[in-house]
Amino acid sequence: MIENLDPKQSWSLLQQNPAAVLIDVRTFIEHSFIGHPPNAVHIAWKEFPGMQLNSGFVDQVQKRVPDKNAPILLLCRSGVRSLDAAKALEANGYQHLINILQGFEGALDADKHRGNIDGWRFHDLPWQQS
Template identity: 75%
Template sequence: MIDNLDPKQAWALLQNNPSAVLIDVRTAIEHGFVGHPPKAIHIAWKEFPGMQLNPTFVEQVQQHAPDPSAPILLLCRSGVRSVEAAKALEAAGYRHLVNILEGFEGPLDEQKHRGKLGGWRFHGLPWEQS
C-alpha cells in the first residue's frame, strides 16, 4: 500500500520513527544543486541524459533499506516520479511506502516557477545543498 503524506507529515514521521528511510529519487543534479533534506539517501529513479529509468533502483533501495516492513518515504521534485518509484518498490515486496506530496519544489505557479505553492522547502523544513 502506498500512502500520501504532505511534507510536514513526512518530516514528523521521519522524526518519530527511527526505522523510517527517506529516499530522494530525483536526478543527481537536482539532489546536489537544488537541495535535499538532511540524511536523504539519493537513489535516482530516472537520470540524465535522456531521463532513462534506473535499472538497479530496487536493488539500490534494498541495500539501504533491507527491511520490507520499514517505512520508506519517497521524494522527488513535485510528487510524480516518487509515485512511480513507490509502485516499483511495492511490486518488490515493500509494505509501508510513503509518497511525499508536493515533492521538494512543489507545483508550478502561474509564472511557471516552483517553490511558491508547496514543497519541502516551501514549508520551511530542513534542507541542505551539496
Template identity: 65%
Template structure:
C-alpha cells in the first residue's frame, strides 16, 4: 500500500533512516529551473515534448535504488505524478514507496499560483536550483 506523507514527515524520515531515498520524478526543466530538494535523485516520470511515460523509469529507479526494502520517497510538482510512480514501483516489488503530499510546489491558490499553500519549498525544507 502506498503511504502518503507530508513534506515535513518525509524530511524527518530522511534524517532518521539512512536507507531512505528521495526521488524527484518531475521533468528536467522543473528539476533544474524551479528547483529541487537537496540530494534528490532525478528520474523523470514523463518528459517534454510528448509527455509519454518514461519507458525506462522502473529500470532507472532500480539502478539508483537497488534495495527494494528501502523507503523510496517520490516527489513531483503537486503529488499526482509521484503517486502514479509509487504505484508502479509497488507493482515492481518495492516494499515501501512513499508519495510526498503537496509535492515540491503545492496546490494552486485562488490566483492559480503554486508555492503559497504547501509543498516542499513552502515548508522551508532544503532545496536548490541549477
C-alpha cells in the first residue's frame, strides 16, 4: 500500500525514523539545479532527453535500499512521477512506500509558476542546490 504524506509530514517522518530513505525521482537537472532535500538519494524515474523511463530504476533502488520493509519516501516536482515510481516499487515487493504530495516545487499558480501554493520549498523545509 502506498501512503501519501504532505511535505511537512514527510520531513517529520524522516526526522523520527532513521531507517527512512528519501528518494528524489526527478531528473538530474531538476535535482542539481532546482535543489533537493539534504541527504536525498537521487534515482531518476524519467530522464532527459525525451523524459525516457529509467528502465533500471527498481534495480538502482534495490542496490541503495535492499530492505523491502524500510520506509521509502518518493519525491518529484509535483507528486505525479513519484507516485508512478512508488507503484513500480510496490509491484517489486516494497512494503512501506510514501508518496510526497505536492512534490518539491508544488502546483502551478494562476500565473503558471510553481512554489507559490505548496510543495517542499514553499513550506520552508530544508533544501540545497548542487
